[in-house]
Amino acid sequence: MKTIEDIRRDFPILGLQVNGKPLVYLDSAASSQKPMQVLNAYCGFCESRYANVHRGVHTLAENATADYEDARRLVAEFVKADPRGLVFTRGTTEAINLVAQSYGRKFIKHGQAILLTPMEHHANLVPWQLLAQYTGAELRFWPMTEDGRLDLDGGKKLLDSRVAMVAVTHMSNVLGTINPVREIAEMAHAVGAKVLIDGAQAAPHLPVDIGGIGADFYAFSGHKMCGPTGIGVLWGRPEILEDMDPFMTGGEMIREVWLDHATWAEVPHKFEAGTPPITEAVSLGAAVRYLQQITPEWIAAHDHALTELAWEKLTREPGVTGYGPTDNRGAIVTFNVDGIHPHDLAGLLDREGVAIRAGHHCAQPLMRWLGVQATARASFYLYNTPEEIDRLVDGIRIAKKVLHVV
């Protein structure tokens, strides 16, 4: 078993000095850092295995295809899902757009409804707005409790036979709320609705069991879970994917093409038009192998302990307001400091080598719900330590002094 020191050594960037101070990276919810194992897989694949996939019959083409399909299998195993339903996309955003376009335009009709929540990232909101405008479907919003959880009874009242799709985040990227997705899927299926879970924040941090959740679609991104950018996943039930029309068309996703029509490849290839991000997929495979070795359970426990500690230390600081549930939260603490604009806080923390996110976190409706324009957000991952939380708190105290906020 690796120690936290071993893990930190795996991530070369964590040895960096930023503005003369050792880097404290608390922005993994935006994007995680990459371990040597992933960097080496990326370079190693390019150095000795690289070619286009599913085309050539030469050795490299076969090696590359084998590695690409191995990655699909590894990633599917990581989230306990059938690899036939695992479509590689550019990320969560593309995955959700794929469902909204390919499933939504074909199967969601005028008079039906799409049930969302106010805590969605823009990527799980705007694609549905567009679909609603296109089809005339109605958008409904799951009510929230004051502490930032979904009000299950309130949601139940909105679930009737007109609801065709329930799209909800597994973990809020602002509040850190972990939603009871299994229960939500059951409730949705009881009225005949399909369920899409946005797993962008959950897949890196929690043991995810897509089969157990009972989701029809599950989307996540590689770059938030130690993989590279430009690669993500849509998992869909293979039988649903088969009924859907393609999202993008071109090479790779076809079976036969005539001048005036074409037939589609089997799923999941039907949804992978053009040359896919091959090296990125292979590197995502290396990332999940790395996470699997440390175990999602260890990561979840580590993140949980850090988040509890951070919540306690931050909310004990004078003038600091924390947002979201006080317990059972994901590895995110969103907060504001009285009298300091979050951008200034992030700017002044940067001087201390501490990297946090500031802004609206691509969740403007949720900012309105909280009654704030912007917030600061510290997020944690397997490589963070309790000492780094102390550096964050020290940085906040320095920022208060610099801006004369007492």
Next chain:
Amino acid sequence: MEFGSRKRYCTLFDLYSEILLDHYRLPRNKGRLDHPTVTVEGTNPLCGDELTLDLEFEGDRLSRVTFDGKGCAISMASASMLTEILQGKTIAEVEKWIADFRAFIRDGHAPEGVEMGDLTALIGVSKLPVRVKCATLPWMTIEEGVRKYRGS
């Protein structure tokens, strides 16, 4: 693969210089005028900055300018610096300052022959796309104010 051989540090220009912080803590010309010729508001919806400029013109001269609002240190300091520099200038001079400030932020250095004074402290934002809007908000707002005055 060898990662350890690279330089292991990186540093940004210090945005929060003493000059900038001085304007933030002790803003010049902050408040409202009783009888402004033109009042103009600017907002930066993404970060929530809100700014009101009161402008008092005497013929073609900006005789007084005050600001009020809330926002980050960059936007508030930039507004404070603006009032200090533009108070008493002719409209033509004000317009030249607006153009020079734009060029200063865009190019990352002062236009030739222009002495930027305290505004030099804002040079760091030219490398921080997210913060450019904070620094330029007061300048875009006064530009609107001048346009309003010319149109009236």
